[in-house]
Amino acid sequence: MRHKDASVIVVGAGPAGLVLAAELRLAGVDVIVVERLRERTGESRGLGFTARTMEIFDQRGLLPRFGEVETSNLGHFGGIPVDFGVLEGAHQAAKTIPQSVTESVLEQWAGELGADIRRGHEMIALRDGDDGVEIDVRGPDGELTLSAEYLVGCDGGRSTVRKAAGFDFPGTAATMEMYLADLRGVELEPRMIGETVPGGMVMVGPLPGGITRIIVCERGTPPQRRTEPPAFQEVADAWKRLTGIDISHAEPVWVSAFGDATRQVTEYRRGRVFLAGDAAHIHLPAGGQGMNTSIQDSVNLGWKLGAVVRGTAPESLLDTYHGERHPVGQRLLMNTRAQGLLFLSGEEMQPLRDVIAELIRYEEVGRHLAAMVSGLEIRYDVGTGSHPLLGRRMPRLELTANGRDTSSAELLHRGRGVLLDLEDNATLRRRASGWTDRVDVVTATPRNVTPASGLQGTAAVLVRPDGHVAWAAPGSHHDLPSALERWFGPAR
Template sequence: MSPDPSRPRAPLSCEVAVVGGGPVGMLLAAELAHHGVAVTVIERNERTLDVPKAGTLHARTAQSLRRRGYLEGPEPTTALLDSENADGFHFAGLPGLTITGPAVEGEPIVGRAQGDLERLFERVALERGATVLRGHRVTALHGGGDGTGPGLTIEACGSGAPPRTLTAAYVIGADGARSLVREAAGVTSEEHAPHTQAVLGLVDLDAPFRAPAGWTPTERGWTVIGPNPYGPSRVAAFDFGGPHPDRRTPLTLEELRATVSRIAGRDIPMRNARFLDRFSDYSRLTHTYRAGRVLLAGDAAHVHFPVGGQGLNLGIQDAVNLAWKLALHLRGWPSPWLLDSYTAERRPPAARTIANTRAQLALMTPGATHDPLRELFTRLLRLPDVSRHLGDMISDQDVQLPRTADQSPLTGLFLPNLPLSVERRPTSVARLLRPGRLLLLVLDQGTEEALRKALAPWDEVVDVVPATSEARLPLRAALLRPDGYLAWVDDGNGAGAAGLEATLDTYLGRRT
């Protein structure tokens, strides 16, 4: 007998409720479930929608996902240590940017549709025991604002299903740009009003070989077309004539064709729209990623113009930054750092991405006034230092997490995927990080005894791995975080075991 849709069902309860099962929400669920957290995702869509949006994983995201086991990568060898891989990219639609990354990490750019990622993360989340409540829209969130109360209550309704109430100790809003969780928690944002409107469609082009391919500037804006003679083509146009009066007005095939044709300066005939959407350069960055027991991740915390393919990359890195910290917090480690550091570490990269997308859009301003600037930039992009600076910025490879003045300058950096030997067996940094635990890598065995002693209060959550490496490493030992960043480094100049103890005190505190 099917349940009576008008009768509320018994409340569900979990440790963490994730509102929104897009790619970021599903990854959070998979990661939290990996750490044994009872997690429920509430997603309004019955199934993954294959939207033609994110398709680019940049280097740091790919590196992070390889460490967490979601992407395959090469086995690093000593021969690869000093070489780099390079992929061509663009900056503000201008060709010539090269994104490089250590060869031990694999390709710097990985093509992966966001729908495929969402499916992968959801499958893993379910395998690990997460609950996924699809077809349910969250309509309200109560309680938990100051972090001291007992928990939060979520109300959700489903089409044809009875309303549901869910209680959780923590709620993560991964519910996208128009986040209900963000609004309900009263989180405010820094915003930039839109100046540009953009249209996007997945359509059949009547003459795919005659359509302008790639990023094409015109006197009125830009067309961005990926002509596909064998199926649907991704077609977009950026119109710099001002924002659309109502962004929520549905885009029609006729409007897409008219806009693309107007910007291109000639008719671009198309039919059979599978997907139509409009977007703008409106940007938002929340002032905090946490309000008491409510946390925000992905587009719920940051949105910007999608030039450079960076939005989902930020969200994925939010998830890998947050999940292990929240899990340790829920297992009783008392340090406030575990939750406070999330905003401190993840907001600055988002602020920088918003700034770089705004800079790119300014550079894309059509017309003769900006042509010399574009020509200058095109020449600058050929300079290796400029290309590296911009490439590292877009791919987040230059991120260094906050560190204190007394810590090694390596602290907060991401440790490359070095080939290592443990008990004479070959392994790698990425492989050792698969369990998702804090990892004390001991490369100078003379330091091991003192380090083991120093971490005794935390030995149940820190794995100690004595290893050897043929890489010329300026470190004797290092504490690696589950997300691959260096929490503490003994480079021979610092406080040694006392520094490790101080770091673990800050990160975890002591259980009484």
């Protein structure tokens, strides 16, 4: 194969692609991002972040870049209100941050870290070889070929990478079509997602800047194979049929159509090609989970791919990407299908809605559904043991280290592993000395250990770059060197 242009090529500059590019740069890996669009569309399908994504942005020091972030504990499952405040110690979810703002922040971050982002370049073919991947790209100056050690498709639900690499994408096709529109110059009473009306479902939500977002689903509307967004008049006509209200005088900021297709690739990796985000899974937008799960895919893959490219970890580490994230995608598809049945079905579903609304009033049920939708239920297989945090994300822990105040989130800003020594144990630090080129060993005193944190009585914690706990003492059945070697490769 020809000389490689980069270690990794990422196709797609949406949230998943931009986060992956930034994570690779934190790992010291050169990356080219190929994006078909010459500039961002300004569309904002996603609004805000779940609690899990707030944690991820906090651990990379990104939250201040979003300015004043409006947060809330209010959520829903299938249109039935859920109090996310039952999740003790978690970030609240961010509301009303348009996806366009999120993408702008992420693109600036990736660019500052040195990612080579090439807009106006469309991948048209790929070849996956034993020692690398080549792609043919159509750009402003004609066609060219780029090569890299690995390729990651972050190019959305209609992924060119997925099709060209031959990934299987089983699931169910769309059965209906829904409209989403952001409007100016119209005043509508707010309506919760899932508010049914005769013949369908409608939603109204205010956004910053005097914009009103509406969603309309008219039952019996067959899905269409569109190559461009629907005309606003289609949306206005459907809205009037369902509500009796004429909104045709409004100014559409942007209009989109989407369906309830549900699909997931059978494998997140084929050879040297990976998929992340919507390229790997598509589903009904429910609970704002799509963009957030996509970002979390990239955070899981980025540090692993970086370590393998740098040669500090074996290639087998890359297999844990599918092993950890494919089950998360399955849960995502399961819960969005369930939510769709609740808020898109007719009156025949009302008895089930009433039963679920009654069950949600039990705190344990509410906590379970809130954790599912927010992603806070995720626990990876990092080995056996009794410690409650094994495989889970490290909760934000306020610390004093080297005479100054810090936090577990701040220690993860550089995208490296962190070994927290909470008992000033010189033997522990000596056993980790062979990995200090990849893992920061920090002796610290915790300042906010609570029963809810899961850290009471903990002497030490090994945290992966993605924030998940890989080892803890006491409570892990593997010793520290074994855990370090499993996740960070052999000692130097």
